[in-house]
Amino acid sequence: MMDPEKVKSVRVAACDLNGQMRGKRLPRFEKQKFNDGSIRMPLSALNVDIFGADIENSPLVFETGDQDGLLKITSRGVIPVPWLRNPTVLAPVSMFTEDEEPFEGDPRHALARVIKKYDLKGLKALAATEMEFYLIDERKTSLMPPVNPISRKRLSTPDVLGLSELDCFDDFFNDLQYGCEQIGVDIQSITSESGCGQFEVTLKHKDVITASDDAWLFKLLIKGLARKYEMAATFMAKPYSQDAGNGMHMHFSIFDHNGKNIFNNNTNEGSELLKSAIAGCLQGLRGSTLIFAPFANSYKRFVKNAHAPTSAQWGYENRTTAIRVPGGEFASKRIEHRVAGGDTNPYLVMAAVLGSALLGIEEKLVPTKPIRDNGYSNSAEKLARNWLEAINCFENDKIMHQIFTKTLIDNLVKTKKQELSEFKKIDVGKHWKYYVSAI
Numbered sequence: 001m002m003d004p005e006k007v008k009s010v011r012v013a014a015c016d017l018n019g020q021m022r023g024k025r026l027p028r029f030e031k032q033k034f035n036d037g038s039i040r041m042p043l044s045a046l047n048v049d050i051f052g053a054d055i056e057n058s059p060l061v062f063e064t065g066d067q068d069g070l071l072k073i074t075s076r077g078v079i080p081v082p083w084l085r086n087p088t089v090l091a092p093v094s095m096f097t098e099d100e101e102p103f104e105g106d107p108r109h110a111l112a113r114v115i116k117k118y119d120l121k122g123l124k125a126l127a128a129t130e131m132e133f134y135l136i137d138e139r140k141t142s143l144m145p146p147v148n149p150i151s152r153k154r155l156s157t158p159d160v161l162g163l164s165e166l167d168c169f170d171d172f173f174n175d176l177q178y179g180c181e182q183i184g185v186d187i188q189s190i191t192s193e194s195g196c197g198q199f200e201v202t203l204k205h206k207d208v209i210t211a212s213d214d215a216w217l218f219k220l221l222i223k224g225l226a227r228k229y230e231m232a233a234t235f236m237a238k239p240y241s242q243d244a245g246n247g248m249h250m251h252f253s254i255f256d257h258n259g260k261n262i263f264n265n266n267t268n269e270g271s272e273l274l275k276s277a278i279a280g281c282l283q284g285l286r287g288s289t290l291i292f293a294p295f296a297n298s299y300k301r302f303v304k305n306a307h308a309p310t311s312a313q314w315g316y317e318n319r320t321t322a323i324r325v326p327g328g329e330f331a332s333k334r335i336e337h338r339v340a341g342g343d344t345n346p347y348l349v350m351a352a353v354l355g356s357a358l359l360g361i362e363e364k365l366v367p368t369k370p371i372r373d374n375g376y377s378n379s380a381e382k383l384a385r386n387w388l389e390a391i392n393c394f395e396n397d398k399i400m401h402q403i404f405t406k407t408l409i410d411n412l413v414k415t416k417k418q419e420l421s422e423f424k425k426i427d428v429g430k431h432w433k434y435y436v437s438a439i
Helices: 031-035 107-120 164-168 170-183 208-228 272-284 296-300 346-362 387-396 398-403 406-423 432-438
Strands: 009-015 021-026 040-042 068-073 088-096 124-136 187-192 198-203 232-234 248-255 314-316 323-325 335-337
Touching: 009 107, 021 040, 031 068, 088 107, 107 124, 107 208, 107 346, 124 208, 124 346, 164 170, 164 187, 170 187, 170 208, 198 208, 208 232, 208 346, 248 346, 272 314, 272 323, 272 335, 272 346, 272 398, 296 387, 346 398, 387 406, 398 406
Parallel strands: 009 088, 314 323
Antiparallel strands: 009 021, 040 068, 068 088, 124 198, 124 232, 124 248, 187 198, 248 335, 323 335
């Protein structure tokens, strides 16, 4: 943490169901206030829609008097906010009830409950994410790629895995690397992706809670830094209809109490536990589609031959499937879950994936045969086809009710139904600036 005497203000923020930061600004950091219950915020703040409005008929608002919850600093601790001009720090917090119990509507607590199930079985998961985003120029009246800082010409073509575009934005990416170091996010690599102005930052494997924190904070950092460079960054699932969408691929391995990777049996195929975890993930896909695709725009990403899965299939080294088992060293055997878009809540994504995988292991499920060819040409159970179908699937799915509490399910369903209604009233084409910045 920077010198407290130099800090001009403190941001206190918890994660709402949409992955947005909700909190307040304080003039200084006083650790004692986080220990004595002085920092408070309505429980309903974590259950607002993407526009920041209360959920109509939510039991958290008028029915219960809009009660406060207690905010406590997470294990992340206090971190700097490197994109602001004045010295500022951020205190990531979790929400607790008045009797100091974890608030069931807090997505970070939802993930912690899944991890506790792993702990009780003597297991530990490590995870990492691949964060895809677009840099855009929002000074114009329509969504456009950014201007090349060197040539001063607007980007017009993709540069898949090219280095020239990375070099052109070198100052920005150097700032990004430094900012990640400051907030404790470890970058493995940065690449230019298949969309015009699209990039991917791969984060390193960590324990699941820390990996989720990393993904959540990274999204905040990249958006803040982009504005410093007179650009904007968006994790919107499908900013351009003709270009690839933004995904948030999740990689994970599971280890036993001796530190052995339970997916590894020193073969390319991997262990039976690997296959059971895959079967659990496949079985949970339809019910959890809402977690992986939380907005109407999210479903534009699920199209054939666009580097995003469309059905519940898996394969070895096959990027046309929803679940991929990458190659590499046996000791690093892992699962790549490729369904989530960049517009998702990292805590809920990891809870859904790891909760499904554990159910597969517990029930010794057997997956379908792996796909060896083009997954788009095979018939298999589809993901929920649209936003409304996904809401209904999530609300009624038995697996989701085993992973998430009734409170969280009810809150998320109410949120999505309200957003669905509100988006029908607006012309997203005219309000794209808000939509891009919100996601």
